[in-house]
Amino acid sequence: MINTNVMKRLESIVGKNNVHSSQEDRIAYSYDGTPVLDSLPDAAVRAHSVEEISKILQLANEEKFAVIPRGSGTGLSGGSIPTKDSIILLMNHWDKIIEIDRENLTALVEPGVITADLHNKVEKVGLFYPPDPGSMNICTIGGNVAENAGGLRGLKYGVTKNYVMGIEAVLANGEVVNLGGKNVKDVAGYNLKDFLVGSEGTIAIFTQILLKLIPKPQAQKTMLAYFRHMTDAAQTVSDIIAAHIIPATLEFLDQATIQCVEDFARIGLPKDIGALLLIEVDGHPAQVADETEQIIPIARKNGASEVKIASTEKEANDLKTARRSAFAALARAKPTTILEDATVPRSQLAPMVDKIQRIAKKYQIRMGVFGHAGDGNLHPTALTDERDIDEMKRVEQAFEEIFREALDLGGTLTGEHGIGLAKKRYLEKWSSSGEKELMQKLKKVLDPNNVLNPGKIFDT
Amino acid sequence: MINTNVMKRLESIVGKNNVHSSQEDRIAYSYDGTPVLDSLPDAAVRAHSVEEISKILQLANEEKFAVIPRGSGTGLSGGSIPTKDSIILLMNHWDKIIEIDRENLTALVEPGVITADLHNKVEKVGLFYPPDPGSMNICTIGGNVAENAGGLRGLKYGVTKNYVMGIEAVLANGEVVNLGGKNVKDVAGYNLKDFLVGSEGTIAIFTQILLKLIPKPQAQKTMLAYFRHMTDAAQTVSDIIAAHIIPATLEFLDQATIQCVEDFARIGLPKDIGALLLIEVDGHPAQVADETEQIIPIARKNGASEVKIASTEKEANDLKTARRSAFAALARAKPTTILEDATVPRSQLAPMVDKIQRIAKKYQIRMGVFGHAGDGNLHPTALTDERDIDEMKRVEQAFEEIFREALDLGGTLTGEHGIGLAKKRYLEKWSSSGEKELMQKLKKVLDPNNVLNPGKIFDT
Numbered sequence: 001m002i003n004t005n006v007m008k009r010l011e012s013i014v015g016k017n018n019v020h021s022s023q024e025d026r027i028a029y030s031y032d033g034t035p036v037l038d039s040l041p042d043a044a045v046r047a048h049s050v051e052e053i054s055k056i057l058q059l060a061n062e063e064k065f066a067v068i069p070r071g072s073g074t075g076l077s078g079g080s081i082p083t084k085d086s087i088i089l090l091m092n093h094w095d096k097i098i099e100i101d102r103e104n105l106t107a108l109v110e111p112g113v114i115t116a117d118l119h120n121k122v123e124k125v126g127l128f129y130p131p132d133p134g135s136m137n138i139c140t141i142g143g144n145v146a147e148n149a150g151g152l153r154g155l156k157y158g159v160t161k162n163y164v165m166g167i168e169a170v171l172a173n174g175e176v177v178n179l180g181g182k183n184v185k186d187v188a189g190y191n192l193k194d195f196l197v198g199s200e201g202t203i204a205i206f207t208q209i210l211l212k213l214i215p216k217p218q219a220q221k222t223m224l225a226y227f228r229h230m231t232d233a234a235q236t237v238s239d240i241i242a243a244h245i246i247p248a249t250l251e252f253l254d255q256a257t258i259q260c261v262e263d264f265a266r267i268g269l270p271k272d273i274g275a276l277l278l279i280e281v282d283g284h285p286a287q288v289a290d291e292t293e294q295i296i297p298i299a300r301k302n303g304a305s306e307v308k309i310a311s312t313e314k315e316a317n318d319l320k321t322a323r324r325s326a327f328a329a330l331a332r333a334k335p336t337t338i339l340e341d342a343t344v345p346r347s348q349l350a351p352m353v354d355k356i357q358r359i360a361k362k363y364q365i366r367m368g369v370f371g372h373a374g375d376g377n378l379h380p381t382a383l384t385d386e387r388d389i390d391e392m393k394r395v396e397q398a399f400e401e402i403f404r405e406a407l408d409l410g411g412t413l414t415g416e417h418g419i420g421l422a423k424k425r426y427l428e429k430w431s432s433s434g435e436k437e438l439m440q441k442l443k444k445v446l447d448p449n450n451v452l453n454p455g456k457i458f459d460t
Numbered sequence: 461m462i463n464t465n466v467m468k469r470l471e472s473i474v475g476k477n478n479v480h481s482s483q484e485d486r487i488a489y490s491y492d493g494t495p496v497l498d499s500l501p502d503a504a505v506r507a508h509s510v511e512e513i514s515k516i517l518q519l520a521n522e523e524k525f526a527v528i529p530r531g532s533g534t535g536l537s538g539g540s541i542p543t544k545d546s547i548i549l550l551m552n553h554w555d556k557i558i559e560i561d562r563e564n565l566t567a568l569v570e571p572g573v574i575t576a577d578l579h580n581k582v583e584k585v586g587l588f589y590p591p592d593p594g595s596m597n598i599c600t601i602g603g604n605v606a607e608n609a610g611g612l613r614g615l616k617y618g619v620t621k622n623y624v625m626g627i628e629a630v631l632a633n634g635e636v637v638n639l640g641g642k643n644v645k646d647v648a649g650y651n652l653k654d655f656l657v658g659s660e661g662t663i664a665i666f667t668q669i670l671l672k673l674i675p676k677p678q679a680q681k682t683m684l685a686y687f688r689h690m691t692d693a694a695q696t697v698s699d700i701i702a703a704h705i706i707p708a709t710l711e712f713l714d715q716a717t718i719q720c721v722e723d724f725a726r727i728g729l730p731k732d733i734g735a736l737l738l739i740e741v742d743g744h745p746a747q748v749a750d751e752t753e754q755i756i757p758i759a760r761k762n763g764a765s766e767v768k769i770a771s772t773e774k775e776a777n778d779l780k781t782a783r784r785s786a787f788a789a790l791a792r793a794k795p796t797t798i799l800e801d802a803t804v805p806r807s808q809l810a811p812m813v814d815k816i817q818r819i820a821k822k823y824q825i826r827m828g829v830f831g832h833a834g835d836g837n838l839h840p841t842a843l844t845d846e847r848d849i850d851e852m853k854r855v856e857q858a859f860e861e862i863f864r865e866a867l868d869l870g871g872t873l874t875g876e877h878g879i880g881l882a883k884k885r886y887l888e889k890w891s892s893s894g895e896k897e898l899m900q901k902l903k904k905v906l907d908p909n910n911v912l913n914p915g916k917i918f919d920t
Contacts, residue, residue: 103698103807126704150645159645161654162622177894182805184835185610185619185875187658189887189917190899194621194654198647215704238563244586244675286746345642347563375644415645427649434637438906439650445905446898457649 002042002085006063010045010087013055018046029088032073032080033135034422035336036386041068041082046090050168050176050207056089057205058174060451068453069201071112071140075147076339077420079200083455089205091142097121098208104182105213106165111142111206118211128216130157133416134327142206148198150416152323155374156248156282157214159416161197166210169196172203172447180210200418201453203446217282220248221292222316224308225299226273230254233275234350236302237373240279241346243298245291249280250374251323254353257330257368257381258322264329267321273305277373278323280316326370327381334366334383340399342406343415346376355405356380363398365391377415378406400426419457427458462502462545466523470505470547473515478506489548492533492540493595494882495796496846501528501542506550510628510636510667516549517665518634520911528913529661531572531600535607536799537880539660543915549665551602557581558668564642565673566625571602571666578671588676590617593876594787602666608658610876612783615834616708616742617674619876621657626670629656632663632907640670660878661913663906680708680742681752682776684768685759686733690714693735694810696762697833700739701806703758705751709740710834711783714813717790717828717841718782724789727781733765737833738783740776786830787841794826794843796852800859802866803875806836815865816840823858825851837875838866860886879917887918 011019020026021043031038042065047053060067066086073080082088094112100122101108107122107129115129115136122129132151133139143149145167150159166180179193180186196204227233233252240247253261253276262269269276277299281291292309299307310316331337344352353369356378360367371379380402382395403413403426413419413426428436436458443450443460450460471479480486481503491498502525507513520527526546533540542548554570560582561568567582567589575589575596582589592611593599603609605627610619626640639653640646656664687693693712700707713721713736722729729736737759741751752769759767770776791797804812813829816838820827831839840862842855863873863886873879873886888896896918903910903920910920 101807102702104805105701148647148651150647154645158622161651162618171894171898175894175897177892177898179895181872182807182870183803183837183872183875184806185614185803185832185837186872187608187610187876187878188873188883189879189891189895190902191608191621191654191658192895192898194651194657197654198651215706241565242562246675284744284747284750287744290744343643343645345564346644347561347642372645377643377645410642412641412643412646413648415643416647418647419649423648431649432637434631434635435639435649435652437635438631438637438652441905442650442902445901 002065002087006059006065007043009059010056013059014045014047014052020044029070030082032075032078034076034078034081034420035338037078037081037421039082041086041088044088044090046093050170053170053205053207054174054176057170057172057451061173061449064449065451066454067451069205071143072138074135074139075143075418075420077414077418077422079147079418079420079453079456081421092140094207100125101182106182107211107213109141109209109211111140111209113141115139115141115144122213123216126216127213129163129211129213131160131163141209145197145206145209146199146201147418150377152249152251152372154372154377155250156246161194163212164193164197164209165212167193167196167206168208169204169206172452182210200420200456202443202456203452219285219288220280220282221288222310222319223279223292223295224319224322225277225279225304226270226306227275227277227302227304228273230275230353231350232303233277233373236277236299236304237346237349239298239302240295243294245281245294247279247374248282249278250372251278252276252370252373253322253326254369257326257370260329260333260368261322261325264332265321265325267318269322276322278320330368330381330383334385336384336386338382338384338395340380340402341415341417342378342380342402342411342413344376344378344406344409344411346374348409348411349373349376352378352406352409352411356402359398359401363394365395365398376411421456424458462525462547466519466525467503469519470516473519474505474507474512480504489530490542492535492538494536494538494541495798497538497541497881499542501546501548504548504550506553510630513630513665513667514634514636517630517632517911521633521909524909525911526914527911529606529665531603532598534595534599535603535878535880537874537878537882539607539878539880539916541881552600554667560585561642566642567671567673569601569669569671571600571669573601575599575601575604582673583676586676587673589623589671589673591620591623601669605657605666605669606659606661607878610837612709612711612832614832614837615710616706621654623672624653624657624669625672627653627656627666628668629664629666632912642670660880660916662903662916663912677742679745679748680740681748682770682779683739683752683755684779684782685737685739685764686730686766687735687737687762687764688733690735690813691810692763693737693833696737696759696764697806697809699758699762700755703754705741705754707739707834708742709738710832711738712736712830712833713782713786714829717786717830720789720793720828721782721785724792725781725785727778729782736782738780790828790841790843794845796844796846798842798844798855800840800862801875801877802838802840802862802871802873804836804838804866804869804871806834808869808871809833809836812838812866812869812871816862819858819861823854825855825858836871881916884918
């Protein structure tokens with residue numbers, strides 16, 4: 001525990017009202033979106049200026065306690081779970097959209113801005129911020145940058161790092177740096193900004209983020225295609241790309257997920273199909289029309305039993321419901337839902353889904369698979385009960401095997417959730433010694449007292 | 461000088477025929493594309509495997525000599541200029557395009573591949589690698605990645621870093637790392653790959669590079685517009701962006717450059733106009749037609765005296781000649797041409813060009829300005845003679861003032877050429893102590909004996 005004297009010094013930095021250390025407060029911040037993991041912080045602290053954050057970090061170095069930054073706590077890899085002798089540094093009240101610069105196509109925001117709020121604000125002026133993680137209605141931009149969050153539009157539009165132009169951040173030693181800016185091209189010195197993106201709160205606390213915006217696509221068209229087999233859906237994905245069409249959204253659900261969604265949402269999905277694809281193309285109206293016309297026969301050629309095309313925005317939203325409900329539908333089937341994000345090169349989509357389904361069977365786990373077909377980012381989702389020790393053990397074994405298979409197919413442990421606590425044992429086990437050593441060296445030189453989110457990504 | 465014994469050990473690693481240390485060889489590798497700077501290496505060395513490079517670096521650490529990687533030597537910031545006790549590590553014979561993966565839209569290349577050769581190869585199969593630095597017919601992909609090179613298509617398509625998916629590299633200690641891969645989304649651990657991009661040969665030697673490709677745009681349209689004043693051209697740029705059109709190319713030439721180009725290329729440019737804009741839109745044919753129709757009245761509204769629209773590929777190439785000849789035309793006016801790349805946010809284009817023209821006048825320097833209007837990346841180009849000590853001093857003062865003005869407008873010292881030797885005094889002078897310290901710490905931990913391209917970017 002952080003001692004009373006240090007707590008008093010924290011209070012003197014941020015004010016007594018901004019240090020929350022009652023048992024209730026501590027419990028409230030003991031977990032995030034990741035199942036199974038939790039741990040009590042000593043306190044949750046709200047700072048209100050860059051200077052306060054800087055002082056907190058200086059104190060942390062002096063007194064050797066840990067600082068765990070937290071936005072909305074929606075993370076799925078345990079990135080904001082407290083560690084021993086730690087405070088949670090709350091950032092969700094840093095929620096101002098400071099500027100939308102329509103000439104330079106940028107948005108300057110505080111890290112606590114909710115992703116969907118930014119979407120709404122910029123779309124009102126005809127602009128577009130593409131990254132759209134599943135939790136966009138509640139997650140924060142700061143968290144998105146810390147995890148380099150992805151989303152449904154990754155294939156065509158890239159992920160969070162492709163939109164971060166500048167970062168103001170407090171480093172572990174309390175020093176404030178301002179990296180990047182409104183210049184489209186900038187190669188002055190090392191690319192420190194992009195190194196901070198995806199650093200999972202272990203290198204710096206973000207205090208301002210400058211984001212790139214693009215013009216909002218003029219038109220979009222949404223389609224839903226049903227397939228007997230996952231391989232047919234995967235071949236459709238390959239053929240769409242081979243036709244040089246890059247859809248904004250190219251998502252799939254496997255049979256287990258479809259059945260859960262239909263039980264939950266009753267939207268009329270046939271429960272006997274093997275897979276469905278949700279496809280959305282966007283851009284110039286003529287391009288959208290052309291691409292739609294090309295995609296339909298591609299799906300049919302690959303055996304699609306039905307291709308639905310939305311003709312209104314309402315219809316488009318209805319078609320999207322299947323994909324949007326996937327997580328909620330799976331989550332209600334059993335008490336504990338473990339959503340992972342094993343990712344493979346797009347060409348390995350069908351083999352990987354097949355492997356996941358075999359592994360689930362082998363370990364007798366109920367598992368649905370859905371995700372981003374266009375970018376190979378899969379969400380194998382185990383439906384389990386954390387009180388069932390035996391089943392939980394099998395779930396763990398199954399996931400270990402899934403990750404190993406993903407790596408063997410040229411994939412990665414995590415496409416968009418981060419390593420955090422949840423996957424560091426796999427990173428430890430399977431990443432090359434050169435890469436591990438490189439990461440540890442960098443962490444050590446940038447945070448020698450290990451005060452920023454210690455023990456996340458790798459052991460220190 | 462590196463002693464004979466060490467030279468013998470180098471020969472035993474790569475073979476005697478691959479260590480070039482005659483006076484002629486040393487002179488041939490004493491300079492790159494940067495004016496004024498030169499220095500003799502002790503030898504130029506060709507390695508033929510990752511293992512050989514690894515052994516060279518191990519020897520460099522043991523014997524404390526410097527290793528300077530070099531592709532085609534077209535760099536404009538002195539990145540491949542030899543330093544004291546150094547060898548040039550030649551990489552231009554690592555020129556294989558190993559794989560074009562049409563399913564995952566990637567190209568795996570060795571670092572010595574010429575950028576334009578890659579363009580040609582991928583375009584033959586309907587794919588597209590957008591980064592197109594001015595020297596693309598001779599520069600190498602490895603150099604592009606080391607400098608995070610830009611080019612004419614930066615506004616719409618981004619720069620080199622946006623296309624680097626994976627890097628195999630030898631670190632300063634000789635360790636080989638494999639970062640990134642074919643996964644569109646990958647957040648497993650720190651973003652080390654993007655940290656290597658733009659590290660100017662000071663952190664690692666690249667041995668393989670995996671690049672992202674996109675489908676080749678179906679259509680394009682090229683336009684050339686003449687303006688009386690630079691401010692009118694700049695307003696046209698702003699209005700095009702405000703109309704939510706993002707051209708693939710949006711380039712400008714100022715009056716001094718136009719006059720040089722016309723004297724050189726005789727393509728019929730009016731020599732009394734204040735600026736010209738070269739605009740190219742690309743994408744779906746209908747989008748291209750629509751955007752062309754919108755751009756013409758925007759240019760006219762801003763006083764364009766003439767807007768030429770290419771109706772054939774030949775006409776398009778003719779229009780592009782004005783922009784493509786800019787550097788060659790300026791370079792023949794006087795013996796020494798110093799091409800810089802001060803960059804500002806797009807909204808500051810007109811004020812910045814105005815400042816450059818005033819500064820050139822103040823210091824009585826002949827200077828043309830051209831560059832990438834769409835992304836604020838300017839090329840103020842001094843026409844001088846390095847034997848004229850007095851004028852060279854004024855050139856230096858003028859550039860110092862230009863860089864200071866760029867920074868004051870929210871700009872950067874370099875948009876696409878890198879810091880190297882040429883601009884490190886400005887980085888030293890004007891970057892924040894926090895940022896400098898951060899870079900030095902990283903260099904020190906990753907290259908403790910300072911063997912990789914020492915003294916570039918900052919003093920060590």
